[in-house]
Amino acid sequence: MYTNFIFRINNRSSDTVKRDTEAENCSMPSVSQSSNNDIFRFSKQIIPEKDNCLSKSQLQLVLRMEGVRDWLNLIASSGLLSELDPPLPIIPSVEKYIRIGSWNLNRFDLNKAKHPGFMEVICLTILRMGVSLILLQEVSDPSVVDYLCNELNYPSLPHVKQWVEKNPSTPPNWKASCSVQPTGSMFRSKEYAVFLYNSRCGIHISRTSLLEKYQNSSPVSRKSFTRSPCGASCHIRCIHLVIISVHLKASGLRNSQIGKTISEIESLGYLVQAFYETQPSGTHLIIAGDFNLFPTHEVYRVLRKHGLWPVLTGEHQTTLNHSKGRSNHLRAYDNAWLSADLSMSSESTARWTGDSGVILKGLRHPLIPEETGSGANGLVSDHAPIWFDINLPYS
Numbered sequence: 001m002y003t004n005f006i007f008r009i010n011n012r013s014s015d016t017v018k019r020d021t022e023a024e025n026c027s028m029p030s031v032s033q034s035s036n037n038d039i040f041r042f043s044k045q046i047i048p049e050k051d052n053c054l055s056k057s058q059l060q061l062v063l064r065m066e067g068v069r070d071w072l073n074l075i076a077s078s079g080l081l082s083e084l085d086p087p088l089p090i091i092p093s094v095e096k097y098i099r100i101g102s103w104n105l106n107r108f109d110l111n112k113a114k115h116p117g118f119m120e121v122i123c124l125t126i127l128r129m130g131v132s133l134i135l136l137q138e139v140s141d142p143s144v145v146d147y148l149c150n151e152l153n154y155p156s157l158p159h160v161k162q163w164v165e166k167n168p169s170t171p172p173n174w175k176a177s178c179s180v181q182p183t184g185s186m187f188r189s190k191e192y193a194v195f196l197y198n199s200r201c202g203i204h205i206s207r208t209s210l211l212e213k214y215q216n217s218s219p220v221s222r223k224s225f226t227r228s229p230c231g232a233s234c235h236i237r238c239i240h241l242v243i244i245s246v247h248l249k250a251s252g253l254r255n256s257q258i259g260k261t262i263s264e265i266e267s268l269g270y271l272v273q274a275f276y277e278t279q280p281s282g283t284h285l286i287i288a289g290d291f292n293l294f295p296t297h298e299v300y301r302v303l304r305k306h307g308l309w310p311v312l313t314g315e316h317q318t319t320l321n322h323s324k325g326r327s328n329h330l331r332a333y334d335n336a337w338l339s340a341d342l343s344m345s346s347e348s349t350a351r352w353t354g355d356s357g358v359i360l361k362g363l364r365h366p367l368i369p370e371e372t373g374s375g376a377n378g379l380v381s382d383h384a385p386i387w388f389d390i391n392l393p394y395s
Helices: 056-076 116-129 144-153 158-166 258-278 298-304
Strands: 097-108 133-139 174-178 184-186 189-198 203-210 212-215 230-236 239-247 284-290 334-338 351-358 386-391
Touching: 097 116, 097 239, 097 284, 097 334, 116 144, 116 158, 133 239, 133 284, 144 174, 144 189, 174 203, 189 203, 189 230, 189 239, 239 258, 258 284, 258 298, 334 351, 334 386
Parallel strands: 097 133, 239 284
Antiparallel strands: 097 386, 133 189, 174 189, 184 189, 203 230, 230 239, 284 334, 351 386
């Protein structure tokens, strides 16, 4: 007999706290990182050794500023800014709508968080998308949220600063909640789930918890998921939602492991059932992330029978090829499934507006190497971010 999932929201709050010593000057790579990159080759004559009375941190800052001059010229000649302008409607989240997103960042670690190319694409994309809350998968180090929040709240990268200056708004207050424990493993590292949100829009995440399967109050030895779904107790204005971030098992080469992917989606059905059995009436449910399977697959009937439906129908790809000339093996894997009370026809005060999409432009940067190592202007991830809008009362 299949056991139920028990929704247990961890009492430990995981809102990020700004760590000044870690987050300061995070916009440029360290000297050791830049020494292996042609873009950041510095002259040893910048400061003669005999006249060098600067501290190590001051010298590092000087070297970083020298590097800025080089890569600013490179970016200016690459047409980056025109590419980083996705055709999205401007929706003021602080008034009537809340835009929610999801993005698999492909092994996003501390080195990438310190890399100006990765950070500029990620932060610019988040700002241009107009999201107020975004779920991030494949984060290997919880401390990267400090860098993300710091850059979004106090821009230091040139093009992030330029975009903010051209699009003035109420000063944001970006925060992040991270799974207290790893959701599972990915290539050579652990994986954490991150919920990044602008609290100025009335968003508050109080708790996060990995959703596990229990039998007779004891954990079952065999996991239902390769990477455990992570639930967050989220309040947006006067609405309570449980938002679950997922990164399901990949189907493998030639779908060699698709059976495991299907099994994990079937387990989501039991998770949804547990949600309805344990959560108070009026609590909405959103499951978003990387499902590693098209939304048209018949296995999703386990979600549809509980009234859930996807915001993306599978007509648009959500995966990307690092090589520009290749167009095969593109998949519509990333999605969000919403509970029936969030449908457009619902009488609930909170409901989907009918607007959703995938960002496919502006995801390259001249400072990001190609995955093949054959050149620059690589992709920040092999997944594209998705978004959808929820109409919420303001009170």
